[in-house]
Amino acid sequence: MSILVSVGAQSGQVIIVGGGILGTMHAIMARRRGLAVTHLEREPEGRGASVRNFGLVWVSGRRAGPELALALRARELWESIGAQAPGAGFRPAGxxxxxxxxxxxxxxxxxxxxxxxxxxxxxxxxxxxxxxxxxxxxxxxxxxxxxxADGIVEPRLALPALRSSLAAGGPGYEWLPGREAVELAPGAVRDHRGDWHRGDLVVLCTGANFTGVAGPHLTAAGALASAPGSGGAxxxxxxxxxxxxxxxxxxxxxxxxxxxxxxxxxxxxxxxxxxxxxxxxxxxxxxxxxxxxxxxxxxxxxxxxxxxxxxxxxxxxxxxxxxxxxxxxxxxxxxxxxxxxxxxxxxxxxTGTPALYHRSTVMPGVVLVTGPGGRGMTCSPAIAEETFL
Missing domain, CATH: 3.30.9.10 (D-Amino Acid Oxidase, subunit A, domain 2)
Structure with missing residues (x-):
């Protein structure tokens, strides 16, 4: 069942927190479904793992089974996304x-x-x-x-190119950099300026930040590998x-x-x-x-x-x-x-679990998606797609 259906979509509005590749791919997949997107990022531009990598769409090394299937679907999506946003530099180089x-x-x-x-x-x-x-x-x-089957994108160019493509698609995409999420409510998030952003779904793509708005949820859920009793999982x-x-x-x-x-x-x-x-x-x-x-x-x-x-x-x-x-x-x-x-x-x-990435419900209308590891640039289109399936 779609997460949007399960929370009772009414407004057709999605709030994305995080301007990295995973958050940006969630914006793309939401727009493909006709949903309006408000996209928050605490920095003026993405500065984390999404721009500090090789830009590899890396099918070759993935584990047989679900991981390979996820990477192959992502590779297919990258082909179409790269055609729509040529500035991202996608090329099927192998x-x-x-x-x-x-x-x-x-x-x-x-x-x-x-x-x-x-x-x-x-x-x-x-x-x-x-x-x-x-x-x-x-x-x-x-x-x-x-x-x-492997491909390449340009990590320093991809995020602005993908956002430009989203903006060129007509009304329905709003990019708000320099807005740090500080408070959550069902279907809503407040930024550090005091503005509330509301929708049917808030998607937190906060990367390697295990504190902030995601921190209390991760701690309470025992989702961190370093937590007592986690066994490293x-x-x-x-x-x-x-x-x-x-x-x-x-x-x-x-x-x-x-x-x-x-x-x-x-x-x-x-x-x-x-x-x-x-x-x-x-x-x-x-x-x-x-x-x-x-x-x-x-x-x-x-x-x-x-x-x-x-x-x-x-x-x-x-x-x-x-x-x-x-x-x-x-x-x-x-x-x-x-x-x-x-x-x-x-x-x-x-780590220590068969899951390929972490997705959990923080509260009604708020989900957290993170933890793809070295698969992030490769698999982010398919991970985002799964959020809205």
Missing amino acids: SLTIASTEAELAVMREAVNLPDAKRREFEVLSPAEVRSVNPALNGEFLGGLWCR GLRRVRLQMLQTRPFPGRLTTSVADGDSLRYYPAYDVPALASLPPQAPVAAENRAQLLMVQRLDGSLTIGDTHEYDEPFTFDVDEDAYHHLVARAAALLGAALPPVQRRWAGVYSEV
């Missing part, structure tokens, strides 16, 4: 995961024989075939796993480090991952995975995998790391960056351009 060892290549060969490999559009390529698909990869490697926060170079002279036709990514994505949980040698110490310490995407301006986005234990440090670790830059240069067979930006980001994810 991805290449590069094998530097025979053990990594063995994992890939087992992955392409899984029952769902065709749905992911998997193919194992020789070194020559890898270079044919992505000529910028001129390093030494043994082969690669091509996933044609529930919502947690994850910190990552990334960087961006100046424009690279070559052209990467796909996104790129190294063999360490096989350790972090559940799609590659095959018998050969146990034969992978240990990671390099700096990679193991930072739970690092190389992901690399070329932006539309030619620059390279490179990462990432994973930190789970709070309180998080306030600074960034240069050893992790050195490792990732060296891995990228080895695959490209060329020195990288100078680094232009470094940053850290924090996202929320569900």
Whole structure:
């Protein structure tokens, strides 16, 4: 049953709290159903995990079953959304995961024989075939796993482009930045200026903020992985480090991952995975995998790391960056351009539970949607769609 039906929709008005990709996709899906949207964001522009990521629409690594189905539906939605908002930079570029060892290549060969490999559009390529698909990869490697189903968007451009598309769709979308939600009531939210916004449904997409208006609900529901008695199941926060170079002279036709990514994505949980040698110490310490995407301006986005234990440090670790830059240069067979930006980001994810993300009813007419983890940019269209199904 639709959440809107269950709360007795009457006004056709939805209030979205949170201007990140998950909140913005809820706005898109609400407008597709003819609902009017008031969209609140506490910052002048989204500044959280939605702009601090690779912009990957990443089908390849998703767990078989519901997670893969969610990602495939999201990939389909991204195709149509990207056509309506070309400024978001969606492109069906595919991805290449590069094998530097025979053990990594063995994992890939087992992955392409899984029952769902065709749905992911998997193919194992020789070194020559890898270079044919992505000529910028001129390093030494043994082969690669091509996933044609993967895509790319531009994280620094996507949010304003999507909002522009919403605004161009005619009356019914109101963007209110610089408005922090401070109080909830059934079907209503008050911002810090004292204005109440009312509708049939309030959708809270507050990301990795486990305090604020969502905090009392999360605490009372025992929804945090750190809560006493949770056993580590529930919502947690994850910190990552990334960087961006100046424009690279070559052209990467796909996104790129190294063999360490096989350790972090559940799609590659095959018998050969146990034969992978240990990671390099700096990679193991930072739970690092190389992901690399070329932006539309030619620059390279490179990462990432994973930190789970709070309180998080306030600074960034240069050893992790050195490792990732060296891995990228080895695959490209060329020195990288100078680094232009470094940053850290924090996202929320569900852990210790089969749920793919967190959705709960805060009070009548108010729902909280958060915790997609590293699936956020990929799966947000399909998650938002499920809210209104």
